[in-house]
Amino acid sequence: MRSKTPAYPYIVWMAIFIIIPVILVFYYAFTKTESGGMVFTLENFARAFEPIYLGVMWRSIRLAFFCTVICLVLGYPVAYIVAQRKTGTRDIILFLIIVPMWMNFLLRTYAWLTILEQNGIINSVLASAGLPKLNLLYNEGAVILGMVYNFLPFMILPIHTILKKTDLSLVEAAQDLGANGINVFLRVVFPLSVPGVISGITMVFMPAVTAFIISNLLGGKQVVLIGNLIEDQFLNVYNWHFGSALSVILMIIIVITIGIFSVAERDEGGAVL
Amino acid sequence: MxxxxxxxxxxxxxxxxxxxxxxxxxxxxxxxxxxxxxxxxxxxxxxxxxxxxxxxxxxxxxxxxxxxxxxxxxxxxxxxxxxxxxxxxxxxxxxxxxxxxxxxxxxxxxxxxxxxxxxxxxxxxxxxxxxxxxxxxxxxxxxxxxxxxxxxxxxxxxxxxxxxxxxxxxxxxxxxxxxxxxxxxxxxxxxxxxxxxxxxxxxxxxxxxxxxxxxxxxxxxxxxxEPKNAFIADFIGESNIIEGIMREDYLAEFAGAKFKCVDAGFGQMSGVDVVIRPEDIKITNESEGQLKGTVLNTTFKGVHYEMLVQAAGFVWKIHSTKMSKPGENVGLFIGPDEIHIMKKDAKPEGEVLNEE
Amino acid sequence: MRRFVKRLYLALILLFLYAPIFVLMVYSFNVSKSRGNWGGFTFGWYAELFRDRQIMQALWNTIVLAVLSAVIATFLGTASAIGINAMKKLPKRVILGINNLPVLNPDIVTGVSLMILFIFAFNMIGRGGLGFTTILLAHITFNIPYVILSVLPKLKQLDKNMYEAALDLGATPAAAFFKVILPEITPAIVSGMILAFTLSIDDFIISFFTTGAGVSNLSIIIYSMARRGVNPKINALSTLIFAVVMILLYLVNRMDSEKLKH
Incomplete structure (x- = not known):
């Protein structure tokens, strides 16, 4: 049991399938193909900062931000209400929240297609009421809706885990000391749950900012995100250099996000102690 | 064998x-x-x-x-x-x-x-x-x-x-x-x-x-x-350990007094550790003791009493079945057999790591 | 009043989470292809689903991929967890850091980076192309980290003396491993394998980038069908998948509660 040998096959595997691919992405990001050879260049990154692509990046971050805020606003009360319930009911409700996550991600997204489309349920209802049909699909709203639908449980679960551990008799203690409902929440409950909120935000923001299926299915050609750009570069335009540069940028965004939130979490931990 | x-x-x-x-x-x-x-x-x-x-x-x-x-x-x-x-x-x-x-x-x-x-x-x-x-x-x-x-x-x-x-x-x-x-x-x-x-x-x-x-x-x-050094004496059972000098063979000086002992061969005027078990010190009337001191504290330990006695600038731990009250002035007597002389440098560094 | 508001809110959120799935289920039995109107009840879409060779092939691919990648990843992952557990602090941290890359990296980046690797390698050796093997390699790659993350904590928890105790009682290192260590970490290995299996079945993005012409799993088929718009066959498929998931969850839960009883 003190032998390191069993790890060696995987170390080789890691080198081939994890490290080399990442190196290749960086390699392509910093080169261009010129008269049959590869030449070092920063052109790919310069291009990524042209207004049209900056706009795409900005949209990715903006939509992910809106999605995160909505998930927080919708999810926090759910986590709070569930944490107050008795263990039995609590487990059932949590189970109900988790079950849809077991469905394939594509199917969950596709489901909204059937609700929002031109001949979908909402428009049929509107039509039968004699109202004009709405264009519900292929806009940013639809993409945000799809994101919120898919990622809401990622916000609820970590917050709930923290609130469950929190002694809710603190709430009673605070009420006993004369604090009203909102005061109790702002001064006692919310500060205690911040670590859960932080991990919830991380868990929603990261998949949202890298999403490309949701935007493909519900946003169509109207809502292009970084993910869609990358897909396009690799599968349609065949410009691996630009695609790799975009991938590097996406990795940087993720690293920054993780960085910010792990610092926030550490500060929070320090404050609690 | x-x-x-x-x-x-x-x-x-x-x-x-x-x-x-x-x-x-x-x-x-x-x-x-x-x-x-x-x-x-x-x-x-x-x-x-x-x-x-x-x-x-x-x-x-x-x-x-x-x-x-x-x-x-x-x-x-x-x-x-x-x-x-x-x-x-x-x-x-x-x-x-x-x-x-x-x-x-x-x-x-x-x-x-x-x-x-x-x-x-x-x-x-x-x-x-x-x-x-x-x-x-x-x-x-x-x-x-x-x-x-x-x-x-x-x-x-x-x-x-x-x-x-x-x-x-x-x-x-x-x-x-x-x-x-x-x-x-x-x-x-x-x-x-x-x-x-x-x-x-x-x-x-x-x-x-x-x-x-x-x-x-x-x-x-x-x-x-017969512990071989002060560390062992201290680790095995309780001990009073005090620095002293061997005046000559069979005569030790510590706590400002000279004591007869049974140890020899340390060389004249050499610094030593003197180890005395708490049960080997007898409490006597103030006048009969080799050292004079005051009882600081008395604890009942079940079989015996443990007294801490201040004498000659040192706090002695003493076990006895007879109780002496705190504040009492007493004499201390240590027989030659009860004094264990140990070489000074035998005491290892950083000892007494007793976890308890 | 407050209780009522709370319950209403929970109900609305659950409705939000389930409504789309139920819509899919209901419309999988709808005769009319268009959403708006109910044309009558039918099992027709299910029949058509099962007649669709492409979908059935994809289903088969999905299962074979999941089983193979989960088994291989479990084997490699468990072995490497044992090796990593024996490592000193620094190498351990480095290895676990690299191990975490596929977990933290966006799937799309993992997908394109593997695609670059495969095509790069094919170009170098001058033959070969993306297909079943490349998806399988990709799935194994993103599965192993989860197996390690599942097994390693259990290994750390093990009483270090347990292995020595087995040796002490006369077991050879191999016997000590199989008779003492393995039984102890089996639950963690099994949950790692189930996790790997689920991740493989559920994956779309990485499969999408590492597959070649003609080889699809269910996710890829669903995606290509969904891009062309609404298709009742997908509804039928969703309903079946949902049913299977529910049955599996029920079975797992029952197994758990039975284990608790004993």
Whole structure:
């Protein structure tokens, strides 16, 4: 049991399938193909900062931000209400929240297609009421809706885990000391749950900012995100250099996000102690 | 003449340049109950693990019955170990835990059953065969761990602080039980502990270890009565240790007075440590004592009283069946036989790591 | 009143989470292909689903991929967890850091980076192309980290003396491993394998980038069908998948509660 040998096959595997691919992405990001050879260049990154692509990046971050805020606003009360319930009911409700996550991600997204489309349920209802049909699909709203639908449980679960551990008799203690409902929440409950909120935000923001299926299915050609750009570069335009540069940028965004939130979490931990 | 079973010859062990055993030599006789006693980090467990085969010494040799077994893996050595945290196999029940070694040897199942039953009887846990080990108390787990080792009929049983996790009462009971078991079965025990009382109660021989060296080997009485240095004196039982000077042979000076003693050969006017056991100081009337002092504190300890007496700028710890009241002025008398003189430099650095 | 508001809110959120799935289920039995109107009850879409060779092939691919990648990843992952557990602090941290890359990296980046690797390698050796083997390699790659993350904590928890105790009682290192260590970490290995299996079945993005012409799993088929718009066959498929998931969850839960009873 003190032998390191069993790890060696995987170390080789890691080198081939994890490290080399990442190196290749960086390699392509910093080169261009010129008269049959590869030449070092920063052109790919310069291009990524042209207004049209900056706009795409900005949209990715903006939509992910809106999605995160909505998930927080919708999810926090759910986590709070569930944490107050008795263990039995609590487990059932949590189970109900988790079950849809077991469905394939594509199917969950596709489901909204059937609700929002031109001949979908909402428009049929509107039509039968004699109202004009709405264009519900292929806009940013639809993409945000799809994101919120898919990622809401990622916000609820970590917050709930923290609130469950929190002694809710603190709430009673605070009420006993004369604090009203909102005061109790702002001064006692919310500060205690911040670590859960932080991990919830991380868990929603990261998949949202890298999403490309949701935007493909519900946003169509109207809502292009970084993910869609990358897909396009690799599968349609065949410009691996630009695609790799975009991938590097996406990795940087993720690293920054993780960085910010792990610092926030550490500060929070320090404050609690 | 007892037969030498295990010989550690000039054993040194280093972990990443940290030397935990300095050139240790030690032999263990057949049927002996030998205790390795010392504070945590003194190297006693490492010594045990070298005998078991879990550690390989950096230098030196290990003989079993006169033959080197250094290159014998643990599973081929005729020793078994009782681990500090028992290391029972949680996925096996009591009987299967005990039978583990026998099954490895591919013994017949009916023989195994018989032996397991015998062992459970020996450790007073008859009828526990089918119980999962997780349902047992600490003391019961301890007995199973002992049974699991003993069922293989080892020539030597190695025990690594086996009673450390038990409460005081249970520990005392198990000490007696273990000693009885060892005498009944005629197996050599090598026992590791940091508890001096445990060592004194159970052992035939005690090896006191500190900082990777063996400070003294001997019978419990010898080690208690004639500790070789101040560290051992302090570690084995309670002691008053005070700096002094040997005026000449058989005459020591400490606490501002001269005392007759039975030690010689330190050289004139050499600095020494003077060790006096608390029960060896007699409290007398103020006028009759060699030293005069005041009682600071008195505690009833059950069998005796413990008095702290301030005298000659030193607080003396004294055990006596007779109580003296705090504030009382008393005399202290120390007979020549009760004074133990030790060489000064023998006191190792950073000692008294007693965990308790 | 407050209780009522709370319950209403919970109900609305659950409705939000389940409504789309139920819509899919209901419309999988709808005769009319268009959403708006109910044309009558039918099992027709299910029949058509099972007649669709492409979908059935994809289903088969999905299962074979999941089983193979989970088994191989479990084997490699468990072995490496044992090796990593024996490592000193620094190498351990480095290895675990790299191990975490596929977990933290966006799937799309993992997907394109593997695609680059495969095509790069094919160009170098001058033959070969993306297909079943490349998806399988990709799935194994993103599965192993989860197996390690599942097994390693259990190994750390193990009483270090347990292995030594087995040796002490006469077991050879191999016997000690199979009779003592393996039974102890089996639950963690199994949950790692189930996790790997689920991740493989559920994956779309990485499969999408590492697959070649003609080889699809269910996710890829669903994606290509969904891009062309609403298709009742997908509804039928969703309903079946949902049913299978529910049955599996029920079975797992029952197994758990039975284990608790004993």
């Amino acid at each position: 007892a037969k030498r079973l295990i010989d550690l010859v000039n054993v040194t062990k280093k972990f990443n340049d940290v030397t935990v055993l300095h050139n240790i030599s030690l032999y263990i006789n057949k049927n002996e109950f030998l205790t390795l006693l010392g504070p945590s980090g003194c190297g006693k467990t490492t010594t045990l693990r070298i005998i078991a085969g879990f550690e390989y010494p950096t230098k030196g040799d290990l003989l079993f019955d006169g033959e080197s077994i250094l290159n014998l893996p643990p599973y081929k050595r005729r020793v078994n170990t009782v681990f500090q945290r028992y290391a029972l196999f949680p996925h096996l029940n009591v009987a299967d835990n005990i039978a583990f070694g026998l099954r490895i040897k591919k013994m017949r199942e009916n023989v195994i059953k018989e032996k397991v039953e015998g062992m459970l009887k020996l450790v007073n846990l008859k009828g526990f065969e089918k119980r999962p080990v997780s349902s047992l108390s600490g003391g019961q787990q301890q007995r199973i761990a002992i049974a699991r080792a003993l069922v293989n009929e080892p020539e030597v049983l190695l025990l690594d602080e086996p009673l450390g996790a038990l409460d005081l009462k249970l520990r005392k009971e198990m000490q007696i039980e273990l000693k009885n078991m060892q005498q009944k079965l005629g197996i050599t025990f090598v026992y590791v502990t940091h508890d001096q009382e445990e060592a004194l109660t159970m052992s035939d021989t005690i090896a006191v270890m500190n900082n990777g060296v063996i400070g003294q080997i001997g019978a419990p009485e010898d080690i208690y009565n």
